Amino acid sequence: xxxxxxxxxxxxxxxxxxxxxxxxxxxxxxxxxxxxxxxxxxxxxxxxxxxxxxxxxxxxxxxxxxxxxxxxxxxxxxxxxxxxxxxxxxxxxxxxxxxxxxxxxxxxxxxxxxxxxxxxxxxxxxxxxxxxxxxxxxxxxxxxxxxxxxxxxxxxxxxxxxxxxxxxxxxxxxxxxxxxxxxxxxxxxxxxxxxxxxxxxxxxxxxxxxxxxxxxxxxxxxxxxxxxxxxxxxxxxxxxxxxxxxxxxxxxxxxxxxxxxxxxxxxxxxxxxxxxxxxxxxxxxxxxxxxx
Amino acid sequence: xxxxxxxxxxxxxxxxxxxxxxxxxxxxxxxxxxxxxxxxxxxxxxxxxxxxxxxxxxxxxxxxxxxxxxxxxxxxxxxxxxxxxxxxxxxxxxxxxxxxxxxxxxxxxxxxxxxxxxxxxxxxxxxxxxxxxxxxxxxxxxxxxxxxxxxxxxxxxxxxxxxxxxxxxxxxxxxxxxxxxxxxxxxxxxxxxxxxxxxxxxxxxxxxxxxxxxxxxxxxxxxxxxxxxxxxxxxxxxxxxxxxxxxxxxxxxxxxxxxxxxxxxxxxxxxxxxxxxxxxxxxxxxxxxxxxxxxxxxxxxxxxxxxxxxxxx
Numbered sequence: 001x002x003x004x005x006x007x008x009x010x011x012x013x014x015x016x017x018x019x020x021x022x023x024x025x026x027x028x029x030x031x032x033x034x035x036x037x038x039x040x041x042x043x044x045x046x047x048x049x050x051x052x053x054x055x056x057x058x059x060x061x062x063x064x065x066x067x068x069x070x071x072x073x074x075x076x077x078x079x080x081x082x083x084x085x086x087x088x089x090x091x092x093x094x095x096x097x098x099x100x101x102x103x104x105x106x107x108x109x110x111x112x113x114x115x116x117x118x119x120x121x122x123x124x125x126x127x128x129x130x131x132x133x134x135x136x137x138x139x140x141x142x143x144x145x146x147x148x149x150x151x152x153x154x155x156x157x158x159x160x161x162x163x164x165x166x167x168x169x170x171x172x173x174x175x176x177x178x179x180x181x182x183x184x185x186x187x188x189x190x191x192x193x194x195x196x197x198x199x200x201x202x203x204x205x206x207x208x209x210x211x212x213x214x215x216x217x218x219x220x221x222x223x224x225x226x227x228x229x230x231x232x233x234x235x236x237x238x239x240x241x242x243x244x245x246x247x248x249x250x251x252x253x254x255x256x257x258x259x260x261x262x263x264x265x266x267x268x269x270x271x272x273x274x275x276x277x278x279x280x281x282x283x284x285x286x287x288x289x290x291x292x
Numbered sequence: 293x294x295x296x297x298x299x300x301x302x303x304x305x306x307x308x309x310x311x312x313x314x315x316x317x318x319x320x321x322x323x324x325x326x327x328x329x330x331x332x333x334x335x336x337x338x339x340x341x342x343x344x345x346x347x348x349x350x351x352x353x354x355x356x357x358x359x360x361x362x363x364x365x366x367x368x369x370x371x372x373x374x375x376x377x378x379x380x381x382x383x384x385x386x387x388x389x390x391x392x393x394x395x396x397x398x399x400x401x402x403x404x405x406x407x408x409x410x411x412x413x414x415x416x417x418x419x420x421x422x423x424x425x426x427x428x429x430x431x432x433x434x435x436x437x438x439x440x441x442x443x444x445x446x447x448x449x450x451x452x453x454x455x456x457x458x459x460x461x462x463x464x465x466x467x468x469x470x471x472x473x474x475x476x477x478x479x480x481x482x483x484x485x486x487x488x489x490x491x492x493x494x495x496x497x498x499x500x501x502x503x504x505x506x507x508x509x510x511x512x513x514x515x516x517x518x519x520x521x522x523x524x525x526x527x528x529x530x531x532x533x534x535x536x537x538x539x540x541x542x543x544x545x546x547x548x549x550x551x552x553x554x555x556x557x558x559x560x561x562x563x564x565x566x567x568x569x570x571x572x573x574x575x576x577x578x579x580x581x582x583x584x585x586x587x588x589x590x591x592x593x594x595x596x597x598x599x600x601x602x603x604x605x
Contacts, residue, residue: 132300135565137524139531140545144305144557147549148312220424227426228531232546247429251535255447258436265429273424280420 023285030281033274040271044091051084055241064257074259076250082259085241086267092242093271096157096226097219103161105215108168113199115169116176127173130166138163142225146234156235160222171214175207209286216279220272227268243268294569301565302354302558306347309554337364350558360559365551370559374541380450381533381540384459385525391464392471393518399468400475400514405502407480415472422469428531431462435535448537459536463529467521474517478510485509511582519575523568 024030043050059079067074073082115126133141145159179185180203188202227244229235231251236242238249243264250260317330317339325333334340338349353359360370399419403412438458439447449455482488483506491505492498530542541560548556580587 128296128300131297132304135297135301135568136305136561137564137568140561140564143530143546143549144308144561147552147557148308224424224426228428231426231428231531232534233550244426247426247432251432254432254436255440258440261429261432262436265426265433268429269421269425272426273421276420276424 020285024281027281027284029277030285033277033281036270036274037278040090040094040274043087044094047084047088047091051081051087053081053084055085055088056080056239057084064253064260067259073263074257076246076260077253082246082263085246086243086264088241089243089246089264089267090271092153092236092240093223093226093268096153096160097222097275100157100161100164100222100226101215101219103158104164104168104218105211107162107165109172109204109211111165112169112172113176113203116173117180117195117199117203123173126169130169133163133166139225139228142229143232143234146229151234151237153236156226156229160225160229163225164218164222167218168211168214171210172207175210176203179203179206209283212286213279213283216275216282220275220279223268223272223275294573297569298562298565299351302351302562303347305558305561306350307343309558310343310346337362354562360562361555363548363556364553365548365556370555373544373556374560374563377539377541377544380538381526381529381542383456384450384463384529384533384538384540385522387456387460388463388467388525388529389518389522391460392467392521395465396468396471397475397514400472401479401502401507403472403476404479404483416476419469419472422466423473425466426531427462427466428535430466431458431532431535434458434462448535450536450538450540455536459532459538462535463525463532467525470521471514471517474513475510478513479506482506482510508582512579515575515578515582519571519578523571526564526567526571 047055057080059075062071062075062079063077065071065075065079071081071083073086076082076085111126111130115123141163142156142159145162146155149155149158185198185202188198193202226235226242227247230242230244231248233248236245238245246264247261250257250264253260317325317333321329321333331340338346341349350361353361358371360374362368363370363373366373399415403415406412435447435458438445445458446455447458450459488501488505491501496505526541529540530546532538533540533542534546541564545557545560545564547553548560
């Protein structure tokens with residue numbers, strides 16, 4: 001019998017994905033977001049092909065050039081091409097977003113599953129710990145973790161990831177609570193399935209929609225927080241072309257050279273904007289009931 | 293509920309900073325200090341005691357005397373330094389939240405009542421952009437336009453009302469984006485309810501229908517978001533404060549973290565958690581003003597008791 005079960009599930013899934021894509025396509029904003037993200041991914045994978053200069057090519061004779069055909073976004077205080085640095089920055093921001101979201105997703109999923117599935121005392125303890133974490137402002141939590149561990153790329157991702165764990169745990173817990181009492185869970189249990197099997201095979205697949213949406217949206221938040229952390233000097237250090245640290249080093253010159261801070265910020269904004277558009281589109285496509 | 297959370301926060305922060313690599317004595321005294329100097333410093337600050345003793349001593353001071361320790365850098369009580377900075381942060385947060393509520397709620401209502409109109413699309417896209425902008429970058433752009441190019445407003449400081457405008461607009465517009473989205477979705481849900489149709493059917497003017505019947509019922513999620521952003525601002529307008537060189541709590545904290553001024557960091561985080569839990573408490577009280585059902589949960593037992601007494605008498 002399990003074989004039959006498998007095939008029906010996968011056939012249903014194929015139909016489902018098509019249906020989701022059909023709904024997703026209708027949302028012009030989400031498609032726009034997806035397109036821009038694809039562009040960013042290309043920039044992140046092949047920056048050498050796109051950027052006209054290296055991210056660290058200094059030309060001290062050409063400091064603070066205004067935007068022109070030669071330097072589309074101008075040059076900074078060391079004569080480096082800002083456009084090229086923005087292109088190289090894609091890789092850092094996208095990696096950072098993905099890795100920190102993976103960290104928080106993993107921990108949030110585990111905590112939320114345990115809390116939601118087992119309930120009672122376990123649930124109470126985990127949720128109180130999460131309340132504690134939520135009453136420390138995210139940026140302060142991230143700042144103290146980085147201060148405690150020392151500033152580095154990985155610690156930054158860890159700090160931002162940990163800060164987002166409570167959000168996931170709550171989403172996961174809530175959706176597990178809504179699924180847990182369904183008949184098919186009871187059926188699985190009466191077939192003799194263990195807790196782990198039930199959670200992995202029956203509960204999580206049925207809670208995927210809100211988790212995927214939350215994950216997409218929090219990539220955006222992670223990129224914003226990382227930029228903020230780099231800006232106060234606790235994130236990625238210059239000369240690495242991270243957008244936030246470009247803003248930090250350009251800050252001293254905003255009175256005379258507007259383009260030094262304008263373009264890296266625009267890059268952050270457009271990236272976060274398209275991820276948010278994508279997240280909105282996914283939410284509507286994955287679960288039409290949630291559509292307002 | 294508030295007290296266990298605060299104790300939890302204090303424990304988390306205390307242990308995180310305790311187990312963090314790097315010794316406060318090295319950082320504060322510098323490379324020149326001798327070994328005996330460092331030992332003296334540790335003894336003076338109670339840093340040579342075991343972890344739990346240090347934590348309990350700290351908590352005893354906090355609870356009995358409101359004493360959050362002494363700053364390593366300025367040698368002033370942490371409590372005094374935070375209290376000195378707090379009014380500035382409070383003023384910035386209050387101004388920004390007021391602005392955010394005015395913009396967010398009014399635009400949200402307009403958007404919801406004219407769903408899918410041009411105004412609605414424009415406002416939702418704008419709010420989406422608002423959420424996507426790094427707050428500090430928005431601040432820098434405003435400085436470039438209004439302080440550097442137009443020269444209308446001062447670029448930094450927080451001394452006169454003229455100085456308040458740019459920081460408050462920076463933080464306020466950013467917070468208003470969230471409030472607007474929440475107002476819109478909450479209003480959209482309410483507008484479809486039957487009692488709104490009833491109110492219209494009995495010939496009520498649209499203005500009263502929206503303001504009284506719809507908005508009042510849509511208030512709970514709006515209050516939640518406003519409370520959340522107010523709480524966040526009180527502790528976390530770190531970046532805006534640093535952009536505009538405002539001497540608030542956020543800037544104090546970041547400076548303290550950079551200098552490894554542990555008592556200041558602990559005290560600051562604890563203070564912010566305390567302020568946030570007070571904001572949450574106020575939000576809970578406001579819920580009961582907005583929703584009679586919540587209010588009745590707290591008042592019913594008393595009226596029942598009174599009724600029972602009357603019956604007995």
